[in-house]
Amino acid sequence: MNILIAPDSFKGNLTALEFCRIATQAIKKNDADAHITQLPMADGGEGTIDAILASVQGQLYSVIVQNPMLQSITAQYAILTEQHTAVIEMARASGLPLLNSKQRNPLLSSSYGTGELILDALNRGCRNFIVALGGSATNDGGTGMLEALGVQFFDRQGKKLRMCGQALQHIKSINLDHFDSRLKNCKFIIAGDVRNPLLGEQGASVIFAPQKGADQAMVMALEAGMKNFVEQSQLLSDVAQSHAQKAGAGAAGGMGFALMNYCQASMQSGFEWLAEMNHLDQWLKDTENKLDLIITGEGCFDQQSLQGKLVGRLCQRADKYQIPIAIICGQQKNHLETNYLNSNISIYSLKDEGMSLEYSMKNVENLLMQKILALFSEHDVALRQL
Numbered sequence: 001m002n003i004l005i006a007p008d009s010f011k012g013n014l015t016a017l018e019f020c021r022i023a024t025q026a027i028k029k030n031d032a033d034a035h036i037t038q039l040p041m042a043d044g045g046e047g048t049i050d051a052i053l054a055s056v057q058g059q060l061y062s063v064i065v066q067n068p069m070l071q072s073i074t075a076q077y078a079i080l081t082e083q084h085t086a087v088i089e090m091a092r093a094s095g096l097p098l099l100n101s102k103q104r105n106p107l108l109s110s111s112y113g114t115g116e117l118i119l120d121a122l123n124r125g126c127r128n129f130i131v132a133l134g135g136s137a138t139n140d141g142g143t144g145m146l147e148a149l150g151v152q153f154f155d156r157q158g159k160k161l162r163m164c165g166q167a168l169q170h171i172k173s174i175n176l177d178h179f180d181s182r183l184k185n186c187k188f189i190i191a192g193d194v195r196n197p198l199l200g201e202q203g204a205s206v207i208f209a210p211q212k213g214a215d216q217a218m219v220m221a222l223e224a225g226m227k228n229f230v231e232q233s234q235l236l237s238d239v240a241q242s243h244a245q246k247a248g249a250g251a252a253g254g255m256g257f258a259l260m261n262y263c264q265a266s267m268q269s270g271f272e273w274l275a276e277m278n279h280l281d282q283w284l285k286d287t288e289n290k291l292d293l294i295i296t297g298e299g300c301f302d303q304q305s306l307q308g309k310l311v312g313r314l315c316q317r318a319d320k321y322q323i324p325i326a327i328i329c330g331q332q333k334n335h336l337e338t339n340y341l342n343s344n345i346s347i348y349s350l351k352d353e354g355m356s357l358e359y360s361m362k363n364v365e366n367l368l369m370q371k372i373l374a375l376f377s378e379h380d381v382a383l384r385q386l
Contacts (some may be wrong), residue, residue: 001031001292004283006039008297009047010308010330011135012097013094014364016047017054018038021297023328024374035289039278041108041296043310044192044270046097047132049078049089049291055278057081058264060347063120065113067098068137077117078219083347085128086121090114090252094144096212099137104177106139106211111255115148122182132270133192133252133261139222140167141229142258152179165209165218165253168225171232179262188265193274193309197249198225198257204250212253226254227350233261269293271310275317284321294318294325300327314343328371330360348375 007019019037027034039055042048050057058080067073075093079086087116091097093113096104137359141165143153152175153161161167163233196202205222213224214269233240240261243249247269249257253272260264275281284291298311311327318325322346330353350367351360 001034002039002289003027003034004291005228005279006041006043006294006314007297007328008043008299010297011046011298013330013361014368015050017041017050018365019297022368023372024026025368027376037283039188039280039283041310041314042132042270042274043134044132044190044273046089046091046095046282048132048134048270048274049076049087051274052080052087052277052331056108058087058226063117065093065116066110067113068094068096068109068111069099069103069141070110070112073098073113075113075117075122079121079124079126079223083128084273085130085134086124086126087130087131088114088116088121088339090115090255091132093117094138094252095135096137101213104137104371105218106137106209106214107218108164109138109140109212110147110162110164111129111136111138111140111253112144112163113144114255115145118145119148119180122180127186128333129186129188130191130273130285131161131188131265133190133194133248133255133257135271138255139205139212139253141168141204141226141254142252142256143168143171143211143229145255146179146262149180149183151176152178166229167317168229168330169221171225171228174232174236176236183263186263186293188259188263189273190248190251190256190259190265190267191270192256192267193250193270193297194256194303195247196247197245197247198230198249198254199223199245204252204254207250208253212370216267229254230257237261247323259276271313274311278373280317283335284317284323291321291323294323296329297328299330301327301331302333302335302347303328314326318377319344320362326375329369330364351373 042051155170156172334340334347
């Protein structure tokens with residue numbers, strides 16, 4: 001049997017690499033002769049660096065940076081050997097999992113640490129950057145990142161601001177005199193699948209800030225601050241307003257906007273970028289070694305999963321090449337209407353009915369092992385019918 005294992009991570013619970021390892025062990029117990037290809041995936045958020053280094057040669061670098069609450073931590077980024085391209089995963093320096101529940105406050109959090117990662121890569125000679133957005137704890141419009149790279153923000157008294165979400169409302173002027181000049185010769189690509197604009201009902205503050213600890217009053221303050229940041233940016237660049245409206249500008253608490261407006265970044269689907277880098281389509285269309293099955297997965301599977309998320313995009317590709325695909329999720333929130341599925345797709349949940357979410361998350365590795373073993377047992381009819 002020729003099998004491709006290509007999962008997303010179970011956010012904060014199981015990495016895509018761990019999924020691949022466990023699934024491979026389980027399959028080999030039932031079929032020692034199975035030919036297995038591991039291709040951990042990501043959508044631009046958590047796990048992007050691990051996924052790319054699984055198939056592209058590169059090196060990890062560790063840097064002491066400031067976490068979202070400006071406490072010193074060690075974070076890593078990657079430099080791809082052939083392209084000498086830095087891959088920056090924002091979540092590693094400015095991510096929500098770096099904070100406990102009491103620390104989560106998008107009025108106070110800063111993306112400064114992400115800027116420190118970019119600065120270290122600049123110092124190592126990198127001029128091409130892939131910035132993976134996702135899992136951020138911040139809603140500062142990327143101003144913390146810009147501050148680390150030399151941009152100065154001042155209030156109406158002329159006092160320099162230390163940027164965070166609540167500081168956005170107080171920006172009266174922006175000074176680019178000390179903005180790192182090397183950035184003019186750099187190319188930035190934003191890898192992410194969030195398509196929200198910066199402002200408005202579908203913007204960063206309204207849609208994502210509540211997930212980071214904001215109440216309604218905080219959301220209103222953050223939205224007002226974002227509008228002020230755009231207005232002040234417009235005084236320096238007459239394209240700031242248009243950048244704020246672009247799809248993806250609201251990604252990672254407005255980091256998308258900062259990269260577009262101040263670093264001339266272009267937006268690319270995180271999944272599509274990674275699929276291109278690890279040659280996913282070549283694996284799928286190989287007729288000489290045709291795949292018998294694709295196994296993928298994600299933490300929470302719902303109606304949106306097949307409508308643009310990583311698993312859905314993989315299902316579209318599997319359907320194109322007529323390859324059966326098994327989706328293994330941590331939990332299935334609701335049952336999809338049958339017209340969203342085709343005969344080549346089967347869905348399996350690790351969280352059975354009556355099982356608590358806490359138990360399923362705590363025992364995710366064992367549950368995944370048992371589910372794969374069951375799928376590949378000779379008594380499992382569902383898999384044989386794929």
